[in-house]
Every structure is written in C-alpha cells, then in structure tokens.
Amino acid sequence: MLRKSIAAAALAAFVIGVVSGAAADDKPLEPWERKENHVKPPKDSPLDYLVSGYWFRTPKTRALQDDDFENPAFLWVETAEIEWTKVDGKAGKACASCHQTAEKSMKGVSARYPVYSARDKKLIAVQHQVNHCRKNYMKAKTWKWESDKMLGMAAYIGLQSRGMPVNVSIDGPARPFFEAGKAFYHERRGQFDLACKHCHQANFGQYIRADFLSQGHSNGFPTYRLKWQKLGSLHRRFRGCNNNIRAIPYKRGSPEYTNLELYLAWRGLGLKVETPSVRQ
Numbered sequence: 001m002l003r004k005s006i007a008a009a010a011l012a013a014f015v016i017g018v019v020s021g022a023a024a025d026d027k028p029l030e031p032w033e034r035k036e037n038h039v040k041p042p043k044d045s046p047l048d049y050l051v052s053g054y055w056f057r058t059p060k061t062r063a064l065q066d067d068d069f070e071n072p073a074f075l076w077v078e079t080a081e082i083e084w085t086k087v088d089g090k091a092g093k094a095c096a097s098c099h100q101t102a103e104k105s106m107k108g109v110s111a112r113y114p115v116y117s118a119r120d121k122k123l124i125a126v127q128h129q130v131n132h133c134r135k136n137y138m139k140a141k142t143w144k145w146e147s148d149k150m151l152g153m154a155a156y157i158g159l160q161s162r163g164m165p166v167n168v169s170i171d172g173p174a175r176p177f178f179e180a181g182k183a184f185y186h187e188r189r190g191q192f193d194l195a196c197k198h199c200h201q202a203n204f205g206q207y208i209r210a211d212f213l214s215q216g217h218s219n220g221f222p223t224y225r226l227k228w229q230k231l232g233s234l235h236r237r238f239r240g241c242n243n244n245i246r247a248i249p250y251k252r253g254s255p256e257y258t259n260l261e262l263y264l265a266w267r268g269l270g271l272k273v274e275t276p277s278v279r280q
C-alpha cells in the first residue's frame, strides 16, 4: 500500500498537465482520440483500443514521416540498400547472394519478429538474425546493435513490411519469452518505482513534463528521433525509458529487452508497421 502511494506520488510529480480524455462538445478530438485512427486490440488486451505513436505527434513530425524524401531515416535506408548487394566477408557473399531482392524475401519479416529460434533455443530479433547470417554464412564481422549499418539494415528490412499489420506469434515455444516480457512490463523499477504500464497504459494522452505520452508501441522502429538527430533502435528507446525513472537499463539485444520486444509487439498486434517512423 505504501509502495503504491509512493509510486502514485512519483507519477503525479511527473504528470503535470492533463489533456481531457473525453473532450467537451466544443473541443475537437485530438488525432489520437479519433475512432478512425484506432485499431481493435487483440484478445485479452489491457487496452480498449490501439493507437499508433504517430497520432500523438505534431502535424509537423507526422508530415516528416509521411514523405519518404523528407524523412531523414531514408539516408540510412539508402545506405543499407547498397549494403544489401555488397560482397563482404571471407565467404565472398552479399545478402543478395542468398536473399535476392529484399522487396520479395524480406516482405513481412519484421511484422512477425521477434521469433523463437529452434537453432538458438531462444527468442531472436531481426538484428540477431542479421548477425547470424553475417557471422556464419558470410564469414563477415558482426555489426553492433546501434551502429549505423545495423540500424540501416533493420530499417531497410522493416520497410519491406510497411503497412502490414504487426503479427507476432506468442504461442508454443515463444510463450515463456512472452510471459517474461509481460512480467517485465508490469514490474515497478527504479528510483521512481514505476512500471511501463504506469506511463503507457494508465496515462497515455497526458503530458509528462514536456513529453506527450503515447501507448508506447513498437510499430515504428527503428525510428528517426529529432532529439537523437539519428535513427535509433527500439532497445535504445527501452534504455531511455528505464533511465528516465532512474532504473538500471539492460543491454541492447539482451534477452530481457528481446522478451519485452515480443510482449510490446503483441500489445500492438494489428497496428500497421510504420518503419522507419519519425518521432519527436
């Protein structure tokens, strides 16, 4: 009980302004409140409706995402497109040697990742598989999670699923990983003793300091953040959200964050993939 009230106080200290959820008749609904921007949540979802982080951003930020020529993320995507056909490593292969055109072979891939890998006996994200291909099939150096090359490749692969609904599997061998991600999402942590749900489930549509809270979905990642002035991974975002509440962040690509990635994808099941999105 005491813990609860401390967390409530911490959150109250964070949340400074409230945007009316049920808008008065004379006030037009915010884009994120409008029914036409809502998606039906999956069975057992804790949310009444799903709405992409896109609709919580300003018209200016949304416009950047809407135009591929204006969207700065495409600088990384274009580099990855060249990388795709470039021979690298001792095996003398390029991605294209085995996967031909990404438009065909990578279509829908990001929409169903992370997946359980029978080979690794664990959950893997797209980035893990890319490095598996580089190391084992190309005999090339692996890429760091947050390197420009990995970010670009993840965005380029993600782009091939753009417009497709997020469609991860949480059944069978993926189940324990899903459950671990779910537990992580609901655990209070850090000096502020807050869980993900306290911000992204209980308080979306409200301001927290200068930030306007969304439902915290993953359908736009990797995303170009104006604040970062570059493309960034979902796991970088997790680290940011952990740091904000003074909690110890995990490593990018860690099992903890990969499990969380699966749970988050399920929370956004049916939302359209927007990669590469633009955020504030």
Ligand code: HEC
Pocket (backbone or CB within 6 Å): 084, 093, 094, 095, 096, 097, 098, 099, 109, 126, 129, 130, 132, 133, 134, 137, 138, 153, 157
């Ligand atoms: C020598 C062949 C080969 C090369 C070169 C190769 N891959 Fe792969 N890739 C595979 C195979 C085989 C699979 C199927 C999974 C497995 O066996 O690891 C795969 C699977 C994948 C998947 C998952 C697809 C899915 O449907 O789940 C991605 C993403 C991927 N590769 C990306 C890349 C990228 C990016 C490169 C270049 C940096 C690359 N691969 C280079 C052979 C290759």
Ligand code: HEC
Pocket (backbone or CB within 6 Å): 014, 052, 053, 054, 056, 185, 194, 195, 196, 197, 198, 199, 200, 208, 211, 212, 213, 214, 215, 216, 217, 218, 220, 223, 237, 238, 241, 242, 244, 245, 260, 264, 279
């Ligand atoms: C103290 C509040 C707070 C907590 C707790 C918090 N976040 Fe966030 N998160 C934010 C803010 C602020 C943003 C930026 C605005 C937005 O998109 O909601 C954000 C953004 C995000 C985004 C990007 C959404 C998009 O569309 O670009 C994701 C994903 C996310 N958070 C996941 C999480 C996860 C997972 C946790 C738990 C580990 C978590 N957050 C905990 C405040 C929080």
